[in-house]
Amino acid sequence: MTGKESITNFKVLKRFKSYTLVEALPLTGRRHQIRIHFWSLGHPLAIDNEYGTADPILLSSLKYNYKIKCGENEKPLISRLTLHAAALI
Secondary structure (H helix, E strand, C coil): CCCCCCCCCCCCEECCCCCEEEEEEECCCCCHHHHHHHHHHHCCCCCCCCCCCCEEECHHCCCCCCCCCCCCCCCCCCCCCCCCCCCCC
């Protein structure tokens, strides 16, 4: 893949069973920069139709000892792109 140079700093805030919460700080302002950087590292954003998977996040994928009650279907906790801005500059 070719593209313009870009830099994103990040730190891990919390690790879950199947996901990791990170804080990302893009130092350049390229389109889809954060999504592409994590995809290229082999860790695409959760629920990213373009660079990852469209599968929703379920509680069972976060909690280690989660058990669903017999006869119930697990409902998604979130089913949209999981990229959120804390601030826009």
